Amino acid sequence: MRTILTIIFLIPLPVFSQSLAFDFHSPENIKKFADYLFCEGDYLRAIEQYDFLNQNLDNDTTEFKVMLGYSELGLFQKSNEIFKGVNHKSIFYPDAYLLSLKNKLLIEPQMIKDTSISSLDSFQLKSFCRLTTISMLYDDEFNIPEEKFISPFDEDERNSVLAFYDYKVEPKYKSPALAGVLSAIIPGSGKMYVSEWGDGITALVVTSLFAFLAYDNFNADHNTRAWIFTGLGAFFYAGNIYGSVASAQIFNARIDFEFNDGLKFFLKQRNYFLPEYDFCK
Numbered sequence: 001m002r003t004i005l006t007i008i009f010l011i012p013l014p015v016f017s018q019s020l021a022f023d024f025h026s027p028e029n030i031k032k033f034a035d036y037l038f039c040e041g042d043y044l045r046a047i048e049q050y051d052f053l054n055q056n057l058d059n060d061t062t063e064f065k066v067m068l069g070y071s072e073l074g075l076f077q078k079s080n081e082i083f084k085g086v087n088h089k090s091i092f093y094p095d096a097y098l099l100s101l102k103n104k105l106l107i108e109p110q111m112i113k114d115t116s117i118s119s120l121d122s123f124q125l126k127s128f129c130r131l132t133t134i135s136m137l138y139d140d141e142f143n144i145p146e147e148k149f150i151s152p153f154d155e156d157e158r159n160s161v162l163a164f165y166d167y168k169v170e171p172k173y174k175s176p177a178l179a180g181v182l183s184a185i186i187p188g189s190g191k192m193y194v195s196e197w198g199d200g201i202t203a204l205v206v207t208s209l210f211a212f213l214a215y216d217n218f219n220a221d222h223n224t225r226a227w228i229f230t231g232l233g234a235f236f237y238a239g240n241i242y243g244s245v246a247s248a249q250i251f252n253a254r255i256d257f258e259f260n261d262g263l264k265f266f267l268k269q270r271n272y273f274l275p276e277y278d279f280c281k
Contacts, residue, residue, distance in 0.1 A: 027053055031062070039280035043069035061279075064092040067099060068277060076103035094124050095275065101131045102272040109138035123275065126152065130273040134161075137263065142168050160266055167259050176248040183244035187237060190244025194251045203240040207233060 034049030047069045050062045063086060070079035083100040086093055097120075104111040112135040120128060129152040136144060149165050150158050174194045183190030187207035191200030210233030217226035267273075 034062070035279070038065055038069065041072075043073050060087065060090040060092050064090075064096055065279060067096055071099055071103055076107045079103050080107075094120050095277070098124060098127050098131070098274055101128065102274060105131060105135055105267075105272065109135045127273040127275070134263075134267065134273075137164055137168050157270070164259070164263055164266070167255075171259075172255060173252045174248040176245045176252075179244040179248040180241050183241045187240045190241070191247055194244070194247045196247055199243070199247075203236070203243070207236050207240060210236060 030049055030053050034046050034053060037043075037046035037049065047066050050066050050069075053059070053062055063082065067079050067082040067086070070076070070082060080100050080103045083096050083103075086096045090096070101112055112132055133149060133152050136142060136149070146162070146165060146169075150161050153161050179190035179193050181190075182193050183203070186204070188200035188202070188204030191197075191203055193200075210229050214226050214229035214233055217223070217229060
């Protein structure tokens with residue numbers, strides 16, 4: 001019996017010895033694990049492994065992956081901090097430069113300046129031109145000619161880009177002051193001006209009803225009721241003017257939101273005009 005137990009315990013020893021000989025902490029195995037995490041979209045843990053790897057092995061690829069990982073996580077400022085350390089002679093420097101422009105576009109578009117670097121190839125230069133052109137849409141002063149603005153973009157992109165251009169040149173805002181004046185003249189018309197037809201008609205009917213009731217009661221010498229209806233009518237009348245001004249402001253805020261949201265969706269659909277980086281083949 002003792003012999004049998006000895007044989008059972010001795011059989012796994014060669015396998016166990018081989019596992020002990022396997023170095024999980026070698027740079028090669030750390031890189032394999034980090035690459036696996038990166039390809040699975042677990043960028044934060046992949047970055048931790050790449051950072052440890054870069055302490056032992058200087059590698060342009062892993063440095064760019066760290067920058068890309070931070071950008072994918074939405075840590076754009078952190079991503080651009082990594083870019084500051086990228087070697088200008090690295091083959092990844094042009095792509096890192098474009099990625100830094102994308103990050104700036106998402107942090108603060110005005111940070112993008114109309115400058116370039118000589119090492120960009122034709123595709124990268126086109127991406128650069130499109131990114132810098134799009135960044136102009138965020139400027140307060142916008143006076144670039146239409147043809148020049150859409151020229152860097154492909155034919156299938158120009159309709160969308162032109163829509164953003166038209167918005168910037170002539171946004172479909174409603175004037176809060178005009179909305180207030182209209183409602184002061186004809187109750188509810190300011191609401192109708194901002195396309196809130198239901199509220200506008202309601203305001204017109206309610207204000208007119210209180211005005212009629214006040215007038216009718218004054219004629220009938222029911223002064224108490226007349227003043228009550230006058231007060232209610234004045235309250236709704238003032239509220240109608242204030243509401244019309246507020247509605248115009250909300251309308252304009254919604255236009256801006258739809259513009260920014262649409263532009264963000266457009267850029268995301270096209271990967272911000274950056275090349276597709278496939279490190280997971």
